[in-house]
Amino acid sequence: MMKDKMTPIERATAIARGEMADRLPCNPNVANGVARIYGCRISEFNHSARTIADAQIASYRRFGYDGVRIFTDLFPWAEAMGAKINFPADNTADLATPALEDIVQIDSLESADPYKDGRLPIHIEAMKYLIDELGKEVSCVGGIVGPFTNAFFLLGIEKMSKLFFTNPEVVHRACQVSLETCIRYAQAIIDVGLTPTISEPMSSCTIVGPKHFREFGEPYLKKLVQYITLKGKPVTMHICGKTDKIWEDIVVMGIAGFSVDNVVNLQKCKEQIGDRVKILGHVDPSAVMYAGTPADVREAVINCVQQAWDSPKGYVIMSGCSLPVETPLRNIEAMMDAAREIGYPIDPEKLNSMLRSS
């Protein structure tokens, strides 16, 4: 693997000032795969803040990517509000039963306390270790699942989808309580010195149409973004799947960065919203990063950079979503090395010749 000449923070600062840098920022989004690099079981993340942080640190030290995040699965917030979670021994946690068995219980729903409920205190503690150890060299972020997506885990995914049509008030109530949890957690992240970043997978147009997103998702998500932004933190959002129909809705919320799935047209995304937000994306985590060869990864990275390097508000090479746990480490290395080989500033002619030589 090639070596970097700058730390991620030096690099980000230089690029933001329009100064010389060694390469574009690159974040493969390793997620729970860090357990494979550190050598622990994923279930150890359920109770040990130290292990969460140490695994993140080990993976960062190995690959040198441009962002570390405390985020183990989609469900700690729903869990802290009463949902039951499956914890496999060595795989990512998943929802077993939603917080509410029956929607008549809707009034008993309460927002979670990040310092008390479920695994939230463990994540906050892990953030402290992370920023103590890495805060001077790399951007440290705390992940939050957005209020709309979290509401699905409170009511049940299918059930909430149908409630859009049959009982919209209950959906709004769940989103509101969900938002209160998100805001308290975002404040806790900010208090330990990290930056919140939002994942909103259920807002995807692959799942929910723009009409329902605008009715139930957008009002609450916007409030969370505004809360974080008012605290002086630039917030990045990731939404899986198709998103082009809601790009404008998301941009006007005031986010600083938007991380897109590999199903999105990256060039079109840059052309439409790149003047207002930084674009992050979008190497295919499944077909390329998990199932491809290092040569496939290199080619995919070059293709992404060709489409988005000149995005006015900046561009970060990233995977289209969190990497599968068993992604070959050589592919993660190949992603970083492609960024290093491309260098900075970007020379479009060089990108072409790199593709020809592959």
Added chain:
Amino acid sequence: MSDFKQRLLVQLADSVVNMDEDLTVERAQEYLENSFDPYEAITKGLARGMDRAGELYEEEEYFIPELLMCSDAMYAGLGVLRPHLKQDKIGEKHKVVIGVVEGDTHDIGKNLVKIMLETLGFEVVDLGRDVPPVDFVEKAKEIKADLIALSTLMTTTMEGMKEVIQLLERDKLQDKIKVMIGGGPISKSFADKIGAYYAEDASKAAKLAQDLVQEAQL
């Protein structure tokens, strides 16, 4: 076909597309009261409605919540019609074992595929969600299934799909029992890599299943 019957079939399909459960039940009852063949009400009424809903999904006019409402309407109609089906119409079915791979409890996609398969006349054994790979193979052997259909929304469960195929290969069953896979993180290249057939979405999964069993009969 009488105009009246034709009109009822169109109305059945429309009520499914329009997510109207009550109207679907009403139309199905009206259809039966006129002693028309319930099998046609399913294949040319309800299934067409579900097909159109699937097309609307592809066109990004409908999304998962709309499809769920359509499938509820479709199931309500099936509930009325099924008891009146003649036995010979549902005999000689091809069998499918379906489920969501271990580690994943999202079953929206799987449920839609199941409905589409059932409307095409497949006998579907649904193992539910979070299913260990070996269970798919054991159940398929037990019922002599033609197909195994695996769904996932999570990248973390893709290894389990590969394991199902390895288990079939171990038992030398990979030519007898074909495996089709689909869901959010699944791509054609991943399916090719592990030796499975790729279904892009629910309606394509049903067509793929038909093609695979017809191919096997040639």
